[in-house]
Amino acid sequence: MRKWILDMLALQELDMRIRNLKLRLSMLPVEKEKLSSENVREQEAMKEAKTKMQKTELEIKQLEAAIQKENSEILRFQGQSIMVKKNEEYKALMSEIEKCKSKIGDVESKQIEAWDQLEKEKSIFKECEKNFNERSKSVQSELKELDQLGTDLKEEIAKVKSGRSALEMKIDPEMLSDYTRLLNGKRGTPLVKVNQENCGNCHLKLTPQTINTAKKGVMIRCDNCSHMLYVDDTKGE
Numbered sequence: 234m235r236k237w238i239l240d241m242l243a244l245q246e247l248d249m250r251i252r253n254l255k256l257r258l259s260m261l262p263v264e265k266e267k268l269s270s271e272n273v274r275e276q277e278a279m280k281e282a283k284t285k286m287q288k289t290e291l292e293i294k295q296l297e298a299a300i301q302k303e304n305s306e307i308l309r310f311q312g313q314s315i316m317v318k319k320n321e322e323y324k325a326l327m328s329e330i331e332k333c334k335s336k337i338g339d340v341e342s343k344q345i346e347a348w349d350q351l352e353k354e355k356s357i358f359k360e361c362e363k364n365f366n367e368r369s370k371s372v373q374s375e376l377k378e379l380d381q382l383g384t385d386l387k388e389e390i391a392k393v394k395s396g397r398s399a400l401e402m403k404i405d406p407e408m409l410s411d412y413t414r415l416l417n418g419k420r421g422t423p424l425v426k427v428n429q430e431n432c433g434n435c436h437l438k439l440t441p442q443t444i445n446t447a448k449k450g451v452m453i454r455c456d457n458c459s460h461m462l463y464v465d466d467t468k469g470e
């Protein structure tokens with residue numbers, strides 16, 4: 234292969250490394266955002282579990298108050314029963330007391346259900362809390378790792394770039410400006426190999442004239458995508 238091809242391929246290899254490193258670097262903010270939002274979801278689940286638990290605790294308190302209310306009604310009726318003289322009135326008060334006792338029975342069974350529910354909700358809350366705390370820890374360390382990766386990538390990019398100008402100087406300025414324009418187009422590599430009879434970038438069939446020129450090692454472009462073409466004559470090396 235001609236020298237210009239080898240020089241440009243060396244520069245291109247370096248530029249592709251820079252492009253890949255930059256691509257990896259550009260993905261980091263999205264990955265960090267995703268990690269943080271996962272943690273937020275677990276926090277939400279924990280808050281929701283706590284709210285349910287607090288609601289049941291309040292319900293238990295209300296049931297407790299309802300029992301107390303019935304108990305004071307019973308005391309009131311008992312007080313009245315001492316005063317009444319007629320048997321019928323006494324019987325009526327006793328029946329009121331029975332009603333209160335039966336209401337208390339109903340409320341107490343509701344209370345038992347609520348206690349059971351509260352136990353379940355407490356264990357769900359504990360589970361959510363554990364998940365959140367564990368996830369927070371791992372998210373923090375994963376975020377740290379991503380920050381470190383960002384620093385490493387930036388260093389690597391700087392290192393690769395520092396070797397670039399020496400390679401650039403080897404290339405004819407006009408060819409270099411074409412190369413740079415194609416590189417900044419961000420689609421594929423500027424210099425592409427002829428594959429069979431097709432362009433290595435756009436994969437369309439090339440004219441025999443174009444292939445012949447490329448075979449001679451003279452710079453020629455693809456008629457379709459205008460990427461620079463070369464023929465790899467090192468096969469069987």
Ligand SMILES: [Zn+2]
Pocket residue numbers: 432433434435436437455456457458459460
């Ligand atoms: Zn092409």
